[in-house]
Amino acid sequence: MTRTNKGHSIYLQLILLLTVAAAAAGIAFVALDTAGTWLIDNYYDTPEFNRKKDSFYIEKMQQYIDENQLGYEDAAELRAWVKEQQVISVRIYKGNTLMFNSDNPEQQSIEEDAQVEEYDWITFYPVEFADGTAMAGIWGWYVYQLYNYVWVAALIASFVLFLLLTLTGIRRKMAYIARLSTEIGILEGGSLDYEITVKGRDELSTLARGLDDMRLNFRNMIAREAEMVRENQKTITEMSHDLRTPVTSILLYTEILKKGNYADQEQLAEYLDKIDRNARRMKQLTDHLFEYSLVSGGQEITLEEPESYEELFYDLLSETCSFLGQRGFQIEAQMEWRSTRVRIHTEYVARILDNITSNILKYANPQTPVKISTLYIGKMAGFAFENEIQEKTEQTDSTCVGLQSIKNMMQKMGGSSQTYQLDGRFRIEILFPCEQEASGS
Structure with missing residues (x-):
């Protein structure tokens, strides 16, 4: 039997399969994440997109203020609402006075020298409070969530790819095992001429080659046994023929002697001599047959x-x-x-x-x-x-x-x-x- 090449063992094949699948999944993750980031940077992270999101959250904040009849001083409620949104920061001014800062609550109700118009990187919108109108500046990290979505989607897609590649490789081995099981069933049914499929150079192929060698040996053994049976039958047939001649002669001459059908003592001696020769021939044939039975046995x-x-x-x-x-x-x-x-x-x-x-x-x-x-x-x-x-x-x-x-x-x-x-x-x-x-x- 051919020994398994250690470089082709199932253990190393599995390690190689997992390594290749992990590498392919890693490359897929980087590619998908890079592509998703590029799409966000080029189609979403734009001033127009930011303005739309600002307007959306301003309307949402106005609705919240109206529903709860909030005033300038209701900072706790406003801070709770901003925290709930997760991705925005809000500043509220009444004239030049900072009434609310979601990033730094300590700065509330502090008069600033800067005018609202000087924060050109923030878009300000008029907001109606219960105690008057104020200007609300809002900005957010709107694309941040998109980056997270892209990262999660790329991670899931790469993990699915890893599973698919791994299961595909394992499935090939399982299919080979199933095939061997089917072929063993064929051999169990007595079809010793069916050749076992040998694929690869790992432990499974070694097992398959061993099964096929066993099939050939068993088939040859059956053929040898059948040949021995035929030879034994031929030998017995020929031996029966060889024994029949001296037995017939002995019976013939003994019958002659019993009836006294001989001319003189010389003819009597001749008949006895022929009986003796045929008896010795029978003994020699039976000795050969006994020897043959000894050496042809299974001992x-x-x-x-x-x-x-x-x-x-x-x-x-x-x-x-x-x-x-x-x-x-x-x-x-x-x-x-x-x-x-x-x-x-x-x-x-x-x-x-x-x-x-x-x-x-x-x-x-x-x-x-x-x-x-x-x-x-x-x-x-x-x-x-x-x-x-x-x-x-x-x-x-x-x-x-x-x-x-x-x-x-x-x-x-x-x-x-x-x-x-x-x-x-x-x-x-x-x-x-x-x-x-x-x-x-």
């Missing part, structure tokens, strides 16, 4: 510690060559011992060599040499046995069980077994995985 084996390839097999192959030579076979051995180490299960290796030797004795032509050689393919080391196939002069028992047993035993040891038959020659190759291989060999 796991424990491999021995790695040892030198030469030390493990030199004596075993020497004994095999010596035995075949004693049985009349010529041996051509081509051995190249490389410095490598393998792990084996000794009992299985002994059975494998016994089966190979048995096949050679039954099917090899003793008039041509049997070739035995070491074999190295990639990171695998093993042996090859090759012989010419002898023409059959009589019915011989099948070798399918023995070869299948060899294949099963090699697979359990992590190796492989391959057989080839071409132009009247038979070749079997067995390979073990190497634990260590010397580079100079």
Whole structure:
């Protein structure tokens, strides 16, 4: 399984998403606030706008004075009204006497040298009080509220943008999780050919890749099990056929003997000899079947510690060559011992060599040499046995069980077994995985 790149982890992606969203929101806030301030400065903060607002508040103050019958001296009521408006300041003059100052109540009823007309930056309006007419000067920070509104609106808009960007990024991951959940449901339904979607290089993609690898392994395991079932059925069928011949012969000759249908003692001995040969053939076939049932089962084996390839097999192959030579076979051995180490299960290796030797004795032509050689393919080391196939002069028992047993035993040891038959020659190759291989060999 591919490991997650730390630079693409979900944690860092979330931090990056929040950082980008915050940066975009900050830029949006500055842009909106600047644009709003420019609009206020150019379209609202003007003398005409200020005069309109002044007139509005003067009318509002006049209405308040009329409703409450206020006079010049009712400063507390006037101050309360001005404070309620929040954005204006008011001065009231009776002649040259300052009657009311909302910014500084201490200056009330103080005669000033300055004339009302000298405050040219303030617009004065006549106001009718209960005790006479006075001039009211008013000014305000009317656009101040607009600036606040713009600031709040820009803040809200930028916060909404931040949420949208964050939720959009999170939604993509949630959509991927939902898709994985759907695809897992498809796998649970048995559709092992459906490929899990792998996107990105974060923890979710690693999980998806692991699920897809698990799908492939499970599918391959089911395929292997189905193949084993087919091989077992084929083996049983062939074994039944192989057993049927000697059983039929035994029944035939025993029936002959029971009825006494033989000419003399010589023919009786011949029939008994045929019964004996067929019985031995049946025993050998049943022994092979028993061995096949043992190695094809689900029981796991424990491999021995790695040892030198030469030390493990030199004596075993020497004994095999010596035995075949004693049985009349010529041996051509081509051995190249490389410095490598393998792990084996000794009992299985002994059975494998016994089966190979048995096949050679039954099917090899003793008039041509049997070739035995070491074999190295990639990171695998093993042996090859090759012989010419002898023409059959009589019915011989099948070798399918023995070869299948060899294949099963090699697979359990992590190796492989391959057989080839071409132009009247038979070749079997067995390979073990190497634990260590010397580079100079």
